[in-house]
Amino acid sequence: MTAAREPAWVPLVPVVFVLLWSSGFVACKAGLVHAGPFTMLFLRFLLAGVVIGALAALLRAPWPGSRREVGHIVVAGILLHATYLGPNFYAVSRGVPVGINALVGALQPLLTAVLASRFLGERVRPLQWVGLVLGVAGIAMVVSDRIAFDLALWPEFLGTLVALVSITVGTLYQKHYCPRMDLRSGTAIQFAAATLLTAVPLVLFEGWEVDWTPGFALALGYLVVLSIALYAILIWLFRRGAATRVASLFYLVPPVTSAATWLVFGEQLGALALAGMAVTVIAVALATRK
Numbered sequence: 001m002t003a004a005r006e007p008a009w010v011p012l013v014p015v016v017f018v019l020l021w022s023s024g025f026v027a028c029k030a031g032l033v034h035a036g037p038f039t040m041l042f043l044r045f046l047l048a049g050v051v052i053g054a055l056a057a058l059l060r061a062p063w064p065g066s067r068r069e070v071g072h073i074v075v076a077g078i079l080l081h082a083t084y085l086g087p088n089f090y091a092v093s094r095g096v097p098v099g100i101n102a103l104v105g106a107l108q109p110l111l112t113a114v115l116a117s118r119f120l121g122e123r124v125r126p127l128q129w130v131g132l133v134l135g136v137a138g139i140a141m142v143v144s145d146r147i148a149f150d151l152a153l154w155p156e157f158l159g160t161l162v163a164l165v166s167i168t169v170g171t172l173y174q175k176h177y178c179p180r181m182d183l184r185s186g187t188a189i190q191f192a193a194a195t196l197l198t199a200v201p202l203v204l205f206e207g208w209e210v211d212w213t214p215g216f217a218l219a220l221g222y223l224v225v226l227s228i229a230l231y232a233i234l235i236w237l238f239r240r241g242a243a244t245r246v247a248s249l250f251y252l253v254p255p256v257t258s259a260a261t262w263l264v265f266g267e268q269l270g271a272l273a274l275a276g277m278a279v280t281v282i283a284v285a286l287a288t289r290k
Helices: 010-031 037-058 067-094 098-105 108-120 126-142 151-177 183-206 214-240 243-265 271-288
Strands: none
Touching: 010 067, 010 214, 010 243, 037 067, 037 183, 037 214, 067 151, 067 183, 067 214, 098 151, 098 243, 108 126, 108 151, 108 243, 126 243, 126 271, 151 214, 151 243, 183 214, 214 243, 243 271
16 A cells, blocks of 8 residues: 655745745844834734634634643743744844844754754754754855854843744744644734733833834734744644754755845845855755655
């Protein structure tokens, strides 16, 4: 008896994921010109929660059956949304270079591999380790001309490290504790939790500052749709594959983001950056090979 073949669109999902995730950095950079980081995130989470919550109610999606299950969903949502995007948005708004963010983010697949092998029992083969290390080198090449760092920004830099740990632990927590979460109702709960947590720094440190221009509305609307689509795809990918292979896709985000900012904002790409893109693609091929 032969196994059923996967639909033709399945191999395209990781490609779509990388393209969408990379485009979010461009929308973030455009939107933060018109609003504070926590204000923008609060609106993003609130609107996304309303949309996905209404969709869950309309489609009569099943809701968690116990407080324990709700608690796990809330913890995963805070890690994946609030404590990941919050420090990153704040760092970008304060002037931390995109290259620094990219280098810190490039450590995620390595950290995921270490934690997944330790806590989820996933086996990472030697060739995958080579790909993971090669990926960090490739990202360093891509952002080599954008890694100048102002020591005065060390608190914001620490925030990017918090974000790195948050999304790494959050994805593994989601995979382990929320394997049967309904993507509609569960995501609505997660956005609600992220909205409430983001409101705290918004009220205490930032205040309400929004310049309602068409550009901001367009960036915000795009990020709302992106939030719903991206995390649904991310959870779907983790349910189908090993954590290390899925996390290695994040190596492709800085090269694609660099290409996007070159197209949209006219940022230059040198020969070393282009070579780094090629190295990164090879690294992902090694790290994701079954």
